[in-house]
Amino acid sequence: MGSRFPTRPHPPDEAGVHRRRQTVWVALAAATTAALLLVEIPVQRLGPWQDHILDFGHVPLFAVLVLVLRAAGGWSLRGAFALAVAAAGAAEVVQPWVERSGVWADFLRSTAGAAAAAAGVRAWDARRGRDGRLGYAVLALGLLVWPVAEVAPYLADTVDGRSAFPTLADFRTEREVRRWVCDQAAVTQDGGAGRVVLLPGPEPYSSAALRPVVPDFRGHRWLCWAFRVRDRPLTLVVSVRSGAGRGVGTTHVQVERPLRAGDHVLRLDLGDLAPQARPAPLDLADVRYVQVFVVRTPEPVTLHVSRVWLEP
Structure with missing residues (x-):
């Protein structure tokens, strides 16, 4: 006999939904990173310092990749960092095949960005322990000193040149x-x-x-x-x-x-x-x-x- 009362739908599998969301985030992060590293960039659209600005772009790109894999993708911090470093190395190998320049200095910039993000996550996780938090925060900032110091004069000149144009x-x-x-x-x-x-x-x-x-x-x-x-x-x-x-x-x-x-x-x-x-x-x-x-x-x-x- 059927029930006199309408059956209620089963609650969704929350764990399954969560896993699917994580998979979507990981796929989006991977696709975005691949597109930015492998798609041809229009020549000189950023002016004379396009190469320097794009080189620096490896730092935030791989920092964001680590953060997305960790926070939205559910990866361990170690796994997210390892994947980011592996992807950075693979990109420099593949880029010459798609008319982009594969430069190992870019691999170092990518690694610095990924490591800075990982150190920042450690600092956040250790926020109740003052010494650990400070140490990881200093490490995160220290990893960014070289790429920021390298690109700063070019970014400043880009700002100067755009503000002065048509001079x-x-x-x-x-x-x-x-x-x-x-x-x-x-x-x-x-x-x-x-x-x-x-x-x-x-x-x-x-x-x-x-x-x-x-x-x-x-x-x-x-x-x-x-x-x-x-x-x-x-x-x-x-x-x-x-x-x-x-x-x-x-x-x-x-x-x-x-x-x-x-x-x-x-x-x-x-x-x-x-x-x-x-x-x-x-x-x-x-x-x-x-x-x-x-x-x-x-x-x-x-x-x-x-x-x-x-x-x-």
């Missing part, structure tokens, strides 16, 4: 010197300006190339340089190099100017120059370098650059 360089800080790539040349800060010395040497070109912190020049037509030529007249070449507009390769255009000794302001019309670039028009959304150079100079050429900027 590309004005040498307000010594950090700006890092933005320049020199070939038979030297760039230093000199009394609120930049001292650019183009040197003679075995190569035909002596150049100083500025990597803009903000690579997107769209909405700006004029590229302007304010500088002083020291000592003697010269023929200066200004070049702009960008991505080729298809995600790979570069393209460039250059303008040659004869200059006397003294103060100058060069204004280059990017709208006119973009179609003249070779092998393809400039992609003004992805400008990699703005450069000055001389050809086969017999003696040093000195420029005092006070500002490089964009105008609408």
Whole structure:
């Protein structure tokens, strides 16, 4: 006979639901970590310090992985740390196969992040014991000193460059010197300006190339340089190099100017120059370098650059 009363549904298997949630968290953590480590990163979208910023990203990425495995995935702290270190090593092996750079320094950064998170968990677990908590907290902070000290000047210059844009360089800080790539040349800060010395040497070109912190020049037509030529007249070449507009390769255009000794302001019309670039028009959304150079100079050429900027 059936019961006179309706049957109540059985309570859900709470342990099973909990295990499934843990499995979902672990799967999400693994998928997110794999995506961030293996998916191709758009070139230069973070400016000249993209590589340094992405390198530092290994630290919080693997710290979060340990915390998610421990707190949401139900793993032991030792198991979470071991898996994170194994994943960090595997990533550096696999990355060259997916057009990412496998660098063992990144493995050390990943390990430092995972170890700092593990030490932080130990400090939390030992919060009732003052000595143990302090020791683990000091360890967690100490593990972060190297990666933070390494990336700090690049992060600071990224903030400076973005806040100053459309000024590309004005040498307000010594950090700006890092933005320049020199070939038979030297760039230093000199009394609120930049001292650019183009040197003679075995190569035909002596150049100083500025990597803009903000690579997107769209909405700006004029590229302007304010500088002083020291000592003697010269023929200066200004070049702009960008991505080729298809995600790979570069393209460039250059303008040659004869200059006397003294103060100058060069204004280059990017709208006119973009179609003249070779092998393809400039992609003004992805400008990699703005450069000055001389050809086969017999003696040093000195420029005092006070500002490089964009105008609408």
